[in-house]
């Protein structure tokens with residue numbers, strides 16, 4: 431039997447355009463006739479859960495927020511990072527209102543300064559992803575797709591494991607030096623492998639001058655292992671562009687202690703963003 435209380439559940443607080451326009455999803459999100467996605471406020475349960483950082487990894491938090499606040503996205507893991515940023519900004523707005531205060535640490539003197547933003551201003555400036563998603567590498571045309579929440583979660587887990595390993599080595603200091611070096615070396619190897627695998631996941635296909643396409647993952651991986659650093663960097667920089675394209679969250683900061691001026695961006699790490 432359907433729950434008769436269902437009609438009294440929370441309603442969407444806003445409808446937004448996604449930077450991806452719903453592309454790159456295996457099942458496209460359900461959008462309104464105007465092509466917009468419904469964003470719901472966080473539930474009490476979400477808020478309680480976010481206050482318990484022990485249980486959390488940023489990637490897990492992001493998945494939970496998308497699942498709860500943007501339920502018309504079929505599989506939260508497929509959410510592009512640009513879309514996830516927009517969903518978080520809007521979810522925060524419909525849950526807590528206009529104001530966002532963030533703290534930035536000065537790179538010169540390490541003093542923290544607070545900055546205030548109006549979330550509706552950020553939402554009003556949501557942009558679509560660049561239509562062009564390829565990079566020319568020599569005679570090849572490499573078609574890319576933006577990173578997803580699933581990919582970012584994987585990277586987050588690896589970064590966390592690395593910090594835990596460093597802590598363990600620093601605190602215990604029991605392992606012989608040789609063993610420490612060995613652990614760090616094997617970890618560095620894993621990180622490099624992951625950088626290649628991540629990049630491979632972002633490559634949709636490679637077009638050759640004769641018009642043929644290669645999308646076989648092993649072939650793409652082999653190719654990645656045989657290109658120059660500058661080419662590797664060009665691919666990563668295009669992916670960064672796709673990931674960061676949706677929201678204008680850069681700002682000019684000026685340290686209140688030493689007046690140092692620098693450019694930075696609002697951290698979209700969900701635990702601090704909703705904290």
Ligand SMILES: [Zn+2]
Pocket residue numbers: 536537538539540541685686687688689690
């Ligand atoms: Zn300073």
